[in-house]
Amino acid sequence: MAKYAEALDDVFVALADPTRREVIRRLGSGPASVGELARPFQITLPSFMKHVRTLESSGLIRTAKSGRVRTCTLNRERLELLDGWLDEQRRIWEARTDRLEELVTHQEETP
Amino acid sequence: MAKYAEALDDVFVALADPTRREVIRRLGSGPASVGELARPFQITLPSFMKHVRTLESSGLIRTAKSGRVRTCTLNRERLELLDGWLDEQRRIWEARTDRLEELVTHQEETP
Numbered sequence: 259m260a261k262y263a264e265a266l267d268d269v270f271v272a273l274a275d276p277t278r279r280e281v282i283r284r285l286g287s288g289p290a291s292v293g294e295l296a297r298p299f300q301i302t303l304p305s306f307m308k309h310v311r312t313l314e315s316s317g318l319i320r321t322a323k324s325g326r327v328r329t330c331t332l333n334r335e336r337l338e339l340l341d342g343w344l345d346e347q348r349r350i351w352e353a354r355t356d357r358l359e360e361l362v363t364h365q366e367e368t369p
Numbered sequence: 370m371a372k373y374a375e376a377l378d379d380v381f382v383a384l385a386d387p388t389r390r391e392v393i394r395r396l397g398s399g400p401a402s403v404g405e406l407a408r409p410f411q412i413t414l415p416s417f418m419k420h421v422r423t424l425e426s427s428g429l430i431r432t433a434k435s436g437r438v439r440t441c442t443l444n445r446e447r448l449e450l451l452d453g454w455l456d457e458q459r460r461i462w463e464a465r466t467d468r469l470e471e472l473v474t475h476q477e478e479t480p
Contacts, residue, residue: 266384270381274381344448346394347448
């Protein structure tokens with residue numbers, strides 16, 4: 259459970275930045291090199307690499323170096339942690355709605 | 370668009386903490402006072418209030434003070450920003466799968 263909470267922390271932190279979200283979006287279309295990913299951004303390569311490292315350590319992407327080229331791949335499973343968390347919230351809301359409905363029905367039945 | 374990106378940044382930052390996620394989960398069952406929300410945590414009330422402020426400024430919760438009691442309410446709409454963002458990613462993955470399928474079909478057709 260602690261590991262799940264930590265993984266969620268890392269994923270949320272990693273996604274709390276427009277550059278990193280843009281990288282995730284781009285990798286949704288397929289793997290890309292760091293150079294290719296960095297191109298649309300007005301930042302230095304070392305700054306961009308920090309974003310890559312944050313994404314990698316969160317588990318959202320994987321990287322592999324071949325010669326001088328580092329290729330990044332999206333790890334969709336890790337992104338699906340968010341779906342799981344959101345589903346859990348929805349189940350809680352639905353349980354609440356059910357309780358409220360029960361309460362209203364009960365009140366209507368009571369003369 | 371900049372506003373949407375900023376709103377997403379704030380929501381992701383707000384959720385990148387287990388205490389704040391626990392507050393969101395608790396509020397899914399209905400509104401609660403700050404005192405009630407703070408009770409399960411081993412932190413001081415001022416520290417807890419910082420979490421409440423972060424959640425409030427992200428728009429994930431609303432708070433209202435009546436006398437000495439501040440009541441917090443979940444703003445589900447703001448949490449649904451995440452669903453929107455995740456849906457967008459899924460559309461990108463699906464478009465990629467479609468392109469790959471097309472490519473494979475095309476290759477199979479070519480003698």
